[in-house]
Amino acid sequence: MADILNLLATGADGYAEPAALGLDSYQWVALAMSVLIAVFVWKKVPGMITGGLDSRIADIRAQLDEAKALRAEAEALRAEYAAKIAASEKDAEAMLAGAREEADAILAKAEADSEVMVARRQRMAEDKIAAAERAAIAEVKSRAVTAAAAASRKLIAERHDSAADRKLADEVIGSL
Structure with a gap:
């Protein structure tokens, strides 16, 4: 079980995925796209x-x-x-x-x-x-x-x- 959690935390290729403030990279991308769309609508x-x-x-x-x-x-x-x-x-x-x-x-x-x-x-x-x-x-x-x-x-x-x-x-x- 520890091996599976370790594999999930590090990614499929064995390297750690970048994360900041508790958010993974795909979550940052989603947040950035949401902000961009909001700016487009606002402007x-x-x-x-x-x-x-x-x-x-x-x-x-x-x-x-x-x-x-x-x-x-x-x-x-x-x-x-x-x-x-x-x-x-x-x-x-x-x-x-x-x-x-x-x-x-x-x-x-x-x-x-x-x-x-x-x-x-x-x-x-x-x-x-x-x-x-x-x-x-x-x-x-x-x-x-x-x-x-x-x-x-x-x-x-x-x-x-x-x-x-x-x-x-x-x-x-x-x-x-």
């Missing part, structure tokens, strides 16, 4: 962590709302330019119809000269329509590119400054 560390996470969630929601607004604005611009293109096509059709009516009137007025005159007028009208269509399409493309570039520049400038890069790097390092 409101869990509240600070959840507050930081809540603020980050709010920031992300704000960014998502802003992205939705930008998308809606871009879709509105797209719809506006689609309407302009449709109006340009209707104008082109109206111009073509007008040119054809004018050509028919010239045909009725002068039969001898009519074939040359009609061909020349119709070619001029089609060239004018094609030029107007090219100009309208070029203007729509130019405005769309300008709007997309401005929106992209704004988004990149707002979201990728040096502070955001440092914060992202700190988060990545912290997660490792």
Whole structure:
């Protein structure tokens, strides 16, 4: 029996376990962890962590709302330019119809000269329509590119400054 008590007091390997104030090492570790947890609760560390996470969630929601607004604005611009293109096509059709009516009137007025005159007028009208269509399409493309570039520049400038890069790097390092 004395051998068992001696073995328990000295440990399995024959060496004495450290003890102070009547507490063994595992009891000191438990006491230290209890004190550490109590300090964390007293200093409101869990509240600070959840507050930081809540603020980050709010920031992300704000960014998502802003992205939705930008998308809606871009879709509105797209719809506006689609309407302009449709109006340009209707104008082109109206111009073509007008040119054809004018050509028919010239045909009725002068039969001898009519074939040359009609061909020349119709070619001029089609060239004018094609030029107007090219100009309208070029203007729509130019405005769309300008709007997309401005929106992209704004988004990149707002979201990728040096502070955001440092914060992202700190988060990545912290997660490792």
